[in-house]
Amino acid sequence: MAMGINGIITVPGDKSISHRSIIFGAMSNGVTTVNNFLNSADCQTTIKAFQAMGVKIEKHENQVVIHGNGHLSKPINTLNMGNSGTTTRLIMGLLSSQPFKANLVGDESLSRRPMSRVAEPLRLMNADIQTSETGTLPVDVNGKQLNGINYELPIPSAQVKSAIILAALNAKNKTTIIEPTLSRDHTERMLKLFSPKSIQKIDNSIIITPHCDIKAQTLIVPGDISSAAFWMVAATIIPNSNLIIKSVGLNPTRMGLVKVMQRMGANIQIINFKDTVEPTADLVVKSAQLNPISLNKEEVPALIDEAPLLALLAARADGISELHYLKELRFKESDRIKTVVEEFKKLGINIKELDDGFLIHGNRNWQLQNSHLDSHNDHRIAMTLKIASQLFNSDIFIENADCVDISYPNFFQDLKSLRS
Ligand code: S3P
Secondary structure (H helix, E strand, O other), X not given: OOOOOEEEEEOOEOHHHHXXXXXXXXHOEEEEEEEOOOOOHHXXXXXXXXXXXXXXXXXXXXXXXXXXXXXXXXXXXXXXXXXXXXXXXXXXXXXXXXXXXEEEEOOOOHHHOOOHHHHHHHHHXXXXXXXXXXXXXOEEEEOOOOOOOEEEOOOOOHHHHHHHHHHHOOOOOOEEEEOOOOOOOHHHHHHHHHOHHHEEEEOOEEEEOOOOOOEOOEEEOOEXXXXXXXXXXXXXXXXXXXXXXXXXEOOHHHOHHHHHHHHHOOEEEEXXXXXXXXXXXXXXXXXXXXXXXXXXXXXXXXHHHHHHHHHHHHHHOOEEEEEOOOHHHHHOOOOHHHHHHHHHHHOOOEEEEEOOEEEEEEOOOOOOOOOEEEOOOOHHHHHHHHHHHOOOOOOOEEEOHHHHHHOOOOHHHHHHHHHO
């Protein structure tokens, strides 16, 4: 019988929260210490951008110390956003009100991703932002005095919401953001901690009061649920598994995969729950046979980064899953609808591309068609394919698999230790 995934694992710090800790640390006055910071390529991009704007940031192994002095300086060179959509979009909001001009560029993948979704609401605040003709990087931001706005988010995007919040903190008057569908709320929680008077939440509205004090903090970043998700799925679909994942961030706006997996019949227990600013718990996951699934629109933002894994679960379940409302996947590090379909077919999975998702005929009898897979330089695709390849006895090669550095540099070492 196949060897399962067994043992105890601690996943690295949350990427979204690590980015935000640098931003708020840099905006505050004083020394912010961030423990369990995610030391990955994307988070390094954020650190470097703020260092280039005159903020002293010290890096220790898993700890970052930010010496905020309440202001940013004009960067001498173009700011390179690498592969990081979160850095780019949040920084666009922050730069909109600074007394200088800055230019942003990124790698090939990031340069294909839409930036108008951020530029447009910021322009309503009087921001001066130039994107390329297609609404992508390179982007020039010429800082201006901003006005507060009342804005209803047309898409549930935490990056757009956060860019507006960061801009609003320096505007002339209050801003109200209406969020018809909830997206991850790490910016709001962290702002409440650094500057309680700045933010108020009433139902689905976020009200930002500008020019309040932002005070340095000491933080512990919880384990990234989007990284834990690879082990949750591995332990579920690989027979004879029994895994404990320690100290995972269980913010309700990130729990979509856990909920959908439980609906599919997965065996996931939540223990040692701690209700802090960002709640955490340990997860106990055992192998299980799964039922097919459908999604409702409202639950998608809470699992958007886990959608490739959800497709993998559906491919292993007994029956047909039609997954809709996933159009946003087309705007991630790769077009994840296309890349998942292309690569899953090589594994013998019966999957069809839909405009906004996947049609999957799940079963457990996959016949390998091609053992040369491609990550398409997308970290989450690389890791999803690596988990899927655990279900075969043959060697499977993944092109450009080292892109896992973007969010989970030790992914392959962790897999090895769980498999030994
Ligand atoms: C993120 C928000 C999400 C998510 C991304 C990280 C964030 O993107 O997919 O990986 O940290 O705010 P959108 O805001 O585009 O939905």
